[in-house]
Amino acid sequence: MARPNVPVNPPAPHPEPRRRTARAALLALVLAAPLGGCALFGAPDELRGNRVDAEILREIVPNVSSRADVAALLGSPTATSTFDQSEWYYISATSHVRPGRLPGVNDQRVVVVRFNDGGVVQGVRELGESEMKSVQMVERTTPVPGNERSLLQALFGNIGRFGPAPTQPDAPGPAAPAP
Numbered sequence: 001m002a003r004p005n006v007p008v009n010p011p012a013p014h015p016e017p018r019r020r021t022a023r024a025a026l027l028a029l030v031l032a033a034p035l036g037g038c039a040l041f042g043a044p045d046e047l048r049g050n051r052v053d054a055e056i057l058r059e060i061v062p063n064v065s066s067r068a069d070v071a072a073l074l075g076s077p078t079a080t081s082t083f084d085q086s087e088w089y090y091i092s093a094t095s096h097v098r099p100g101r102l103p104g105v106n107d108q109r110v111v112v113v114r115f116n117d118g119g120v121v122q123g124v125r126e127l128g129e130s131e132m133k134s135v136q137m138v139e140r141t142t143p144v145p146g147n148e149r150s151l152l153q154a155l156f157g158n159i160g161r162f163g164p165a166p167t168q169p170d171a172p173g174p175a176a177p178a179p
Contacts, residue, residue, distance in 0.1 A: 045106060049092035050078050052111045057124060060113065065121045070113055077113075088113045108132070 056073055059065075070088065077088035093108040110127040149157065 045094050045096050047092065047094055050075055050090045051092040052090045052109070057111065060121055060124050062121050062123050067115060067119045070121060074111075074113075086115050086117075088115070 052074055059073055060070055074090055078091040079089040081087040081089075090111040090113070091109075094106040095103055096106060097103045108129075110132065111124065112127060113124050114122045116122050
């Protein structure tokens with residue numbers, strides 16, 4: 001009597017449509033994950049400098065407040081005028097860094113407090129974007145002699161430069177007299 005031909009391991013049925021969509025969604029998520037850091041997961045904004053609050057700035061009264069009053073309210077200045085102490089600058093900026101991009105500045109503020117010769121506030125003003133000057137970096141470098149080496153100098157430059165190490169006497173103290 002012949003036995004019927006039945007496979008030992010029957011073929012697996014095709015996955016359900018729901019399973020296919022779940023796999024496709026998982027694959028899309030895995031492929032999109034590296035791109036997510038470029039826009040969605042950027043670094044948080046960072047406050048740099050000494051941010052002056054507008055309400056605290058109103059407490060500084062021209063012709064009444066002194067340097068000590070300003071220092072107590074606003075803290076030490078970010079910068080002072082170059083040749084005298086007649087102007088204090090409070091500079092702040094909110095910057096952001098995103099992967100693959102240059103750092104940027106969202107909000108930059110410069111508050112200038114001007115003093116007279118007696119150390120009393122003459123005026124307080126905030127500089128706007130039109131009053132700020134953009135400073136471009138210069139990419140030039142100063143050449144230094146002796147730093148430019150050819151490929152052969154780099155490969156064979158140390159041959160013969162170093163000799164055997166100098167020998168030192170084994171025992172401390174003066175050397176024995178020669179016979």
